[in-house]
Amino acid sequence: MTHQRLPxxxxxNVQAYFARHAQTLxxxxxxxxxxxFATLMTMGVVAVALALPLFLNLLLxxxxxxxxNWNEAFDLSxxxxxxxxxxxxxxxxxxxxxxxxVAAVRVITADQALLEFRNESGFGRALDxxxxxxxxxxxxxxxTPAASTPQGTAALKGALAAMPDVxxxxxxxxxxxxxxxMLDVLRRVVLLTGGLLxxxxxxxxxxxxxxxxxxxxAEIEVMKLVGASDGFARRPFLxxxxxxxxxxxxxxxxxxxxxxxxLAKPVESLxxxxxxxxxxxxxxxxxxxxxxxxxxxxxxxxxxxxxxxHIRGIExx
Amino acid sequence: MxxxxxxxxxxxxxxxxxxxxxxxxxxxxxxxLTGHSGAGKSSILKLIALIERPTRGxxxxxxxxxxxxxxxxxxxxxxxxGVVFQDHKLLLGIARAVVxxxxxxxxxxxxxxxxxxxxxxxxxxxxxFNEVGVTVVIATHDVHLIQHFGARRIVLGEGRVTDAGQAxxxxxx
Numbered sequence: 146m147t148h149q150r151l152p153x154x155x156x157x158n159v160q161a162y163f164a165r166h167a168q169t170l171x172x173x174x175x176x177x178x179x180x181x182f183a184t185l186m187t188m189g190v191v192a193v194a195l196a197l198p199l200f201l202n203l204l205l206x207x208x209x210x211x212x213x214n215w216n217e218a219f220d221l222s223x224x225x226x227x228x229x230x231x232x233x234x235x236x237x238x239x240x241x242x243x244x245x246x247v248a249a250v251r252v253i254t255a256d257q258a259l260l261e262f263r264n265e266s267g268f269g270r271a272l273d274x275x276x277x278x279x280x281x282x283x284x285x286x287x288x289t290p291a292a293s294t295p296q297g298t299a300a301l302k303g304a305l306a307a308m309p310d311v312x313x314x315x316x317x318x319x320x321x322x323x324x325x326x327m328l329d330v331l332r333r334v335v336l337l338t339g340g341l342l343x344x345x346x347x348x349x350x351x352x353x354x355x356x357x358x359x360x361x362x363a364e365i366e367v368m369k370l371v372g373a374s375d376g377f378a379r380r381p382f383l384x385x386x387x388x389x390x391x392x393x394x395x396x397x398x399x400x401x402x403x404x405x406x407x408l409a410k411p412v413e414s415l416x417x418x419x420x421x422x423x424x425x426x427x428x429x430x431x432x433x434x435x436x437x438x439x440x441x442x443x444x445x446x447x448x449x450x451x452x453x454x455h456i457r458g459i460e461x462x
Numbered sequence: 463m464x465x466x467x468x469x470x471x472x473x474x475x476x477x478x479x480x481x482x483x484x485x486x487x488x489x490x491x492x493x494x495l496t497g498h499s500g501a502g503k504s505s506i507l508k509l510i511a512l513i514e515r516p517t518r519g520x521x522x523x524x525x526x527x528x529x530x531x532x533x534x535x536x537x538x539x540x541x542x543x544g545v546v547f548q549d550h551k552l553l554l555g556i557a558r559a560v561v562x563x564x565x566x567x568x569x570x571x572x573x574x575x576x577x578x579x580x581x582x583x584x585x586x587x588x589x590x591f592n593e594v595g596v597t598v599v600i601a602t603h604d605v606h607l608i609q610h611f612g613a614r615r616i617v618l619g620e621g622r623v624t625d626a627g628q629a630x631x632x633x634x635x
Contacts, residue, residue, distance in 0.1 A: 370511065371558050372541030461513045 173384035191393025196400040198339035211423045222315040223284040229310035234282035246292035251285040350447035358455045370461040379452040386448025394440025463489040463597045469519035479505035481621040492592040494608045495601040497618035503601035569600045
């Protein structure tokens with residue numbers, strides 16, 4: 146008899162526990178819906194606090210994805226000895242194309258380089274005054290993807306520099322290194338900003354919940370008078386916090402999504418000017434879920450801190 | 463059911479609300495706490511509901527010394543108690559008492575702001591609780607209501623029991 150009763154009683158308790166939680170969850174949402182302006186204001190502040198680091202992170206991710214393979218797509222400029230002549234440059238280019246670590250070789254003769262420089266620099270008359278063409282033949286060597294590692298390109302550079310009639314080899318990765326260093330700094334700025342604004346979300350929601358608790362002080366006193374524990378009295382405020390987080394997080398996603406849509410065309414046009422098919426990538430589904438989870442967690446933390454502290458101090462009088 | 467043993471209560475502002483109060487209320491009794499304002503009626507109810515703790519002396523509820531109840535245990539203790547206070551808490555307290563069927567029901571001036579007819583109805587409700595075995599303790603200064611129900615009367619004055627009525631009460635010295 147007792148064995149039969151225990152599971153059903155346990156099941157009943159569990160059902161009652163979840164029913165109470167569901168009731169509080171819906172009840173806290175209903176209470177917020179009845180104060181739409183105040184609720185939207187709080188959610189709006191949470192949304193702005195979340196949207197800023199989220200948007201910076203979106204930009205950073207896009208810049209990294211646009212420049213991520215630049216390190217690997219570097220050409221080496223091989224400057225030939227001026228005395229070698231154009232025939233030697235062509236021969237060396239053929240020779241280099243046979244190498245396993247070279248994907249392509251383009252020859253820019255001294256005459257082509259001069260013509261290009263004359264057209265683009267605006268120093269045509271000055272160049273005429275020089276008499277001789279000061280520019281050497283240049284081979285633009287593109288390494289294979291397998292040889293595009295820092296070690297691979299360094300080895301290729303060494304091999305090219307050791308070849309006869311090669312005056313110098315240039316592998317200009319410094320500016321990319323600088324760009325990536327700047328992106329690293331920016332990433333840390335995003336993390337710091339995100340951390341600070343995340344703390345801001347905790348404080349904003351905490352303060353809102355604190356005011357809510359003060360407004361409902363009499364209600365909490367009565368609850369405690371009839372035997373409500375601190376945890377029971379705290380529960381609706383925790384759910385309110387979660388709703389604030391979810392609402393603010395959703396609004397932040399919408400804001401960042403709108404910003405991405407607004408920027409997509411100009412970014413695409415800019416990329417086209419550089420001959421790149423790059424397109425601005427928006428936030429993915431997983432990121433959206435993570436943002437909502439993070440927002441709800443931060444808001445829950447804020448409401449927990451406020452509710453725990455202030456409800457403990459309220460006793461029936 | 464309820465036993466106060468030389469209970470003193472002094473509030474932080476220095477006011478001494480109870481000065482050595484002793485009395486006993488048995489299980490199933492209906493008792494009125496009466497006396498002028500500030501006599502200590504509400505303080506006794508607050509001590510029973512663990513809203514306040516005695517400065518000295520001991521309070522026993524169901525043979526349990528309330529000084530042994532830790533703050534964490536107070537919610538559970540109150541769940542077994544029916545509490546009816548004034549104003550907006552009145553109806554809530556009554557409703558909860560109907561649902562929870564507590565063994566002990568305490569009420570502080572439950573008819574204070576009510577018209578005489580409604581006050582009488584509320585008191586009849588308490589009487590009905592008592593008839594089904596609930597111990598009922600009501601703090602009131604409404605002498606007419608007390609006389610109407612003819613129940614035990616514990617009279618307080620200046621923080622002391624001046625008349626403990628019948629049923630095993632012990633007057634304060």
